[in-house]
Amino acid sequence: xxDPSSTLRVAVVGCGDISxxxxxxxxxxxxxDLVAVCDVDPARAERAAAAAVTAGRTVHAHTDLHAMLxxxxxxxxxxxxxxxxxxxxxxxxxxxxxxxxxxKPLAHDLVGAEELxxxxxTAATAGPQLGVCFQNRYNEPVAALKRMLDDDSLGRPxxxxxxxxxxxxxxxxxxxxxxxSWEHAGGGLLMNQAIHTxxxxxxxxGDVVRVDGSAATRLLGDVIEVEDTAEMLLTHDTGATTAxxxxxxxxxxxxxxxEIVTERALVTLRDDLTVTxxxxxxxxxxxxxxxxxARAYWGVSHAALITDFMDSIRSGRRFWIDGLEAAxxxxxxxxxxxxxxxxxxxxxxxxxxxxxxxxxx
Ligand SMILES: NC(=O)c1ccc[n+]([C@@H]2O[C@H](COP(=O)([O-])OP(=O)(O)OC[C@H]3O[C@@H](n4cnc5c(N)ncnc54)[C@H](O)[C@@H]3O)[C@@H](O)[C@H]2O)c1
Numbered sequence: 001x002x003d004p005s006s007t008l009r010v011a012v013v014g015c016g017d018i019s020x021x022x023x024x025x026x027x028x029x030x031x032x033d034l035v036a037v038c039d040v041d042p043a044r045a046e047r048a049a050a051a052a053v054t055a056g057r058t059v060h061a062h063t064d065l066h067a068m069l070x071x072x073x074x075x076x077x078x079x080x081x082x083x084x085x086x087x088x089x090x091x092x093x094x095x096x097x098x099x100x101x102x103x104k105p106l107a108h109d110l111v112g113a114e115e116l117x118x119x120x121x122t123a124a125t126a127g128p129q130l131g132v133c134f135q136n137r138y139n140e141p142v143a144a145l146k147r148m149l150d151d152d153s154l155g156r157p158x159x160x161x162x163x164x165x166x167x168x169x170x171x172x173x174x175x176x177x178x179x180x181s182w183e184h185a186g187g188g189l190l191m192n193q194a195i196h197t198x199x200x201x202x203x204x205x206g207d208v209v210r211v212d213g214s215a216a217t218r219l220l221g222d223v224i225e226v227e228d229t230a231e232m233l234l235t236h237d238t239g240a241t242t243a244x245x246x247x248x249x250x251x252x253x254x255x256x257x258x259e260i261v262t263e264r265a266l267v268t269l270r271d272d273l274t275v276t277x278x279x280x281x282x283x284x285x286x287x288x289x290x291x292x293x294a295r296a297y298w299g300v301s302h303a304a305l306i307t308d309f310m311d312s313i314r315s316g317r318r319f320w321i322d323g324l325e326a327a328x329x330x331x332x333x334x335x336x337x338x339x340x341x342x343x344x345x346x347x348x349x350x351x352x353x354x355x356x357x358x359x360x361x
Pocket of ligand 1: 016065080081082083104133175176
């Protein structure tokens with residue numbers, strides 16, 4: 001465990017769109033020294049390194065992960081690569097005793113997820129942690145709702161709905177072709193965009209014990225192999241259900257909507273939280289943070305999550321959104337794909353009944 005008063009040496013792996021949000025957050029963080037970046041594309045690595053310079057301190061640009069791990073004596077890396085690269089990058093770092101915060105999803109398939117969970121469990125005995133970037137759990141209205149559900153002030157959640165009605169153009173996939181491919185992304189709308197809302201649904205209402213759903217490519221079939229639309233009914237371990245609908249076939253990124261009917265109130269999350277109690281009183285929790293980076297739909301809480309991860313390294317506390325937590329959404333998504341895309345190119349778990357390990361194992 002690093003000395004709590006020491007500065008953490010950190011690098012960012014993958015210097016594409018989202019890396020700018022990680023780099024900005026790390027540059028601004030006390031107790032963190034962003035010493036290097038890595039991208040297989042040398043121009044991207046150089047560009048990110050130049051943009052990451054803070055107070056005249058050099059940031060090294062690398063194109064080879066292993067060479068960077070040899071040279072930089074890192075405490076942590078954040079992983080911002082395409083989905084199929086999360087597992088090899090994370091395992092290489094964990095095996096060197098380096099903490100890993102990876103972007104979602106945990107992995108691009110269940111086989112990779114199981115390999116990473118195993119590596120994280122082995123690494124954890126020596127200290128290095130694996131965290132996964134589900135930053136929307138840190139949004140103030142979301143955290144307030146979670147507290148109200150946990151302290152039972154709302155009563156039992158009964159039924160919920162969640163919608164993600166967004167917009168992606170062919171340009172978005174042409175800029176990074178991995179995003180539209182089964183091989184490199186492991187899925188489309190669900191793996192890349194709606195995964196955050198799916199994570200909130202299962203975190204707020206309880207672990208998902210049954211998934212009835214389907215996915216399809218409705219608008220972007222000329223451009224991508226993976227799905228752009230999905231619907232499902234999730235059954236949670238509490239008995240509550242969530243009706244979930246998501247698509248990229250809209251003309252804008254509409255605000256994500258989550259609505260929950262509980263024993264004592266109707267709760268809506270649409271940026272802000274509104275609780276309409278059974279007696280007619282209305283309470284709201286407004287978000288005070290503003291969107292980071294160029295794209296508002298990335299949300300407002302990357303910096304909060306990354307700060308919490310670095311603090312947990314420094315204090316020796318286990319980071320709470322770990323691989324096991326992130327495996328929950330992956331399991332849900334892959335089960336929908338098994339129904340709707342049974343012939344997709346995917347590595348299968350060794351036995352048909354095999355699932356990913358859980359917190360209980
Ligand atoms: N949490 C969020 O809100 C959020 C938002 C956007 C993207 N993401 C996630 O961030 C990740 C990256 O997405 P993006 O849109 O920035 O992708 P991108 O295509 O813009 O960038 C990916 C970068 O990784 C580099 N790369 C590929 N393989 C590599 C390897 N083995 N080692 C080092 N670099 C490698 C590529 O050259 C590219 O520069 C994905 O997992 C995506 O789901 C998360």
